[in-house]
Amino acid sequence: MGIQGLLQILKPIKTNISVDKYAWFTVGVDGHCWLHKGAHACAVELALNEPTTKYIEFFMHRVRMLKFYKVTPFIVFDGGHLPAKARTEAERRAQREEHRRKGFACFEKGLKDKARDHFAKAIEVTPEMVFKVIQALRAENVQYLVAPYEADAQLAYLERKGYISAVITEDSDLLVFGCKNVIFKMDQYGNGEEISRDNFAASFEYSMAQLSNRHFRQMAILSGCDYLPSIHGIGIKTAYQYIKKYHTAEKAIKNLRLVSKYYVPLDYEENFARAEMTFLHQRVFDMETGQLVTFTPVPENMDIKNMDFIGLEIDPNIARKIVKGYLNPITMQPLSMENPKRAILAPKTLNSQDIRFHFMKNVESSKSSMPINKEITSRLFAGKENNTEIKSKYFSQDTLKEIEVKTSFKEIDISKSIITRKSSSQKTSEIESIKTRELTNGIPESSKLSERDLNSVSNAQNSRVISLIQPIIKEKETVILPKEICDTNKSNDDKENQSPLHTRCTLRKRSFSKVDYDDRIHKIAQGWRKKFARTELQPLEEFKDM
DSSP, X not given: OOSTTHHHHTGXXXXXXXXGGGTTSEEEEEHHHHHHHHHGGGHHHHHTTOOOOHHHHHHHHHHHHHHHTTOEEXXXXXXXXXXXXXXXXXXXXXXXXXXXXXXXXXXXTTOHHHHHHHHHHTOOOOHHHHHHHHHHHHHTTOEEEEOSSOHHHHHHHHHHTTSOSEEEOSOTHHHHHTOSEEEESOXXXXXXXXXXXXXXXXXXXXXXXXXXXXXXXXXXXXXXBTTBOOOTTOOHHHHHHXXXXXXXXXXXXXXXXXXXXXXXXXXXXXHHHHHHHHHHHOEEEETTTTEEEESSOOOTTSOGGGOGGGOOOOOHHHHHHHHTTSBOTTTOOBOOOSOHHHHSOOOOOOOHHHHHHHHHOOTGGGGSSOOOOHHHHHHHHSOOOOOOOOOOSSSOHHHHHHHOOOOOOSOOOHHHHSOOOOOTTOOHHHHHHHHHHHHHHSSOGGXXXXXXXXXXXXXXXXXXXXXXHGGGOOOTTEEEOGGGSSOSOOOHHHHHTSOGGGSSOOOOEEEOOHHHHHHHHHHHHHHHHHHOOXXXXXXXXXXXXX
16 A cells, blocks of 8 residues: 555654654544454455454454543545546455455365465455444544545545644555655554654655655655556656656656666656646545535646546535445445444443433533433433333432423523533633633523523423422522532432432532632633643534534
């Protein structure tokens, strides 16, 4: 994958790092690289079309490892077939079929080791495999994106726009696209080798100090890439020497024709230009506009209608469904699972932490943080009959039944009746906006419920709802402190007098002046400003519902 020999000549500027270097930052991941690695553990099962979840478990183990080091992963998968890569894809498909044929031949003869080796070389990551991994990513609220075509171009575009700080991959094409920080050969413990463009000017045998981004790109194409095979006998080192000497690919190719040992095809210049335009103008998905754009703007003197090799234009509505993983990027058909239980890892059971977050989490902020359990929320607020039994070791069944609301009131701002519990990974910009809003209003909006909201609820039908949420209604000078939730120092007599909602979880109120409150907010914001340097990446759920 990528440019053959490129990583070898850049070896002097490789740096051994641990992924915790990017703690509190967002790092992009080439999802297909991890899928290929995970599929090696179940190559035989995939070849025999047997059900397996080993590659999903491998993938999610890497995701959890990044989270352990406080790194926010952003997974990007390959999408549809790029026309400029059709020849390369056909050759690889033929090689996979050949290894699959040899694998079955060895398997029938009882040569399981050889069969496993051939099956490993015949691995093909399908949209169905990607879809199953996406289900696991959704279950753990991990950001992901299915590129319209190549994940390499999409990752480079995300880094250039500032969504991610580095890329984890095994494909050296990311350097050709212009990525500044690329991590290769990362193991299960988060150790890998990083190549940074900041070190290109360092002094070594193949120093890139005298090469511009264009020279570097043309050197890579001349040595051979996925979009154009190399001239026989031309490798990365020879390409480096010719580009460094003649400064442009056009002059380098002309001088290569003068050397008798090199055969340059007649249409090589035209194909070279197409390959370079593919690196420059390949179609990617723009998260701000929700539609496909080119990696870099196409010059006005070029007709993009004649550039199908960079990827066909896709309708924005279809593109958004592909990006979210709802449609097969190749056939444009909806994706589904024959057996969801085999595809998704076993869900976690509800515990005290889950219940606590359910009653504390702000519904509006759940899109960018931990989601609220929809099963419980639907029973509490939807007003519909639900026969599903909720089991919890934190609340008794009688308590859960009393909490359940069987009325159908129209609208009530739930986000104002649930206390917001801020995540430690929120960035400086969010802190500034919260500080400004809270200092203007005097108290957090998420900690009060207006009388107008209460009056909108029918007293006859919803008196029990008001009795449940009444304990968290406060005056303007009263603030509920999240750290004082679930106080275990209360006496048994006090607990018996509490409402069913607060049988195990109590709220303590404390009143203090606005001066003390302003000082407290200022200290919190000042501490968080030192801890975080960048803003949090907005999740894909910001796109409008389709």
